[in-house]
Amino acid sequence: MKKQQVINNINPLVLKGIAHRGLWNEELTENGIPAFQNAIDHNVAFELDIHLTKDNQLLVCHDSELYRTTGKKGIIEDLTLAEIKENYRLHDGSSLPTLEEVLALTSERVPIIIELKAYQRNHKRLALRFLECLPLIKDKKNFMLISFDPRALLPLKKSGIMRSLLVVRDGKHDIIYAFRHFFESVDLDQRFFTKKNVQRYSKKHFVNCWTIETEEQAKALAPYVDTITFQKVSHDTIASVLEHR
Numbered sequence: 001m002k003k004q005q006v007i008n009n010i011n012p013l014v015l016k017g018i019a020h021r022g023l024w025n026e027e028l029t030e031n032g033i034p035a036f037q038n039a040i041d042h043n044v045a046f047e048l049d050i051h052l053t054k055d056n057q058l059l060v061c062h063d064s065e066l067y068r069t070t071g072k073k074g075i076i077e078d079l080t081l082a083e084i085k086e087n088y089r090l091h092d093g094s095s096l097p098t099l100e101e102v103l104a105l106t107s108e109r110v111p112i113i114i115e116l117k118a119y120q121r122n123h124k125r126l127a128l129r130f131l132e133c134l135p136l137i138k139d140k141k142n143f144m145l146i147s148f149d150p151r152a153l154l155p156l157k158k159s160g161i162m163r164s165l166l167v168v169r170d171g172k173h174d175i176i177y178a179f180r181h182f183f184e185s186v187d188l189d190q191r192f193f194t195k196k197n198v199q200r201y202s203k204k205h206f207v208n209c210w211t212i213e214t215e216e217q218a219k220a221l222a223p224y225v226d227t228i229t230f231q232k233v234s235h236d237t238i239a240s241v242l243e244h245r
Helices: 003-008 011-017 033-041 083-086 099-106 123-131 150-159 176-181 190-194 198-204 214-223 236-245
Strands: 045-052 058-060 112-116 145-146 160-165 186-191 207-212 226-230
Touching: 011 112, 011 214, 011 236, 033 045, 033 190, 045 099, 045 123, 045 176, 058 083, 058 099, 083 099, 083 145, 083 176, 099 186, 123 150, 150 160, 150 176, 160 176, 176 186, 190 214, 198 207, 198 214, 207 214, 214 226, 214 236, 226 236
Parallel strands: 045 112, 112 145, 145 160, 160 186, 186 207, 207 226
Antiparallel strands: 045 058
């Protein structure tokens, strides 16, 4: 899909930057309700990650392993939602939210970029479970879908939501970039933008870059991207860089 077609199908706020895992900080844990509320309060689009629990619920968390953000070991896909709600808390004391809870909180006041986290070949079940949430969405322009696993995005072609293929540049996964034409846009590791073919591709296609942590990084990449996923840097800084490139 051409760049302008994607831009026409998303909320313009996405073009001012995307807060990675919510607008978190030392007090607010990533992918938690307080971090998402902070993004809403500052009128910033945010990204989150969804996993499929043992009982087929969509839990918001970056890692399958819960230890890093809760201090307690456990694999999301091996636990029921009730077990997680009862036994785990994020470091800021808040409960790990479901996707439905985040949708209710946001009420589409800011755009949400949803990353589908496939685990042990559950990519199709994860995608189909997300499709069950479509009736909760009023305006599909307020959402984008992303994943490192193209198989998780393929069943969502007719969802009406723009899809973006995540690609990390580490040698092992570079080949995934070859699948970019199956999706509406790409979401690239910042190391890709040293490649001339990627720079050329970005002129005609919608491209996001992740994850930027300094103003210097943002300024270096701004000529080649349509938006930036960021953390540890002011959202105002990112918005200003994107506006004045």
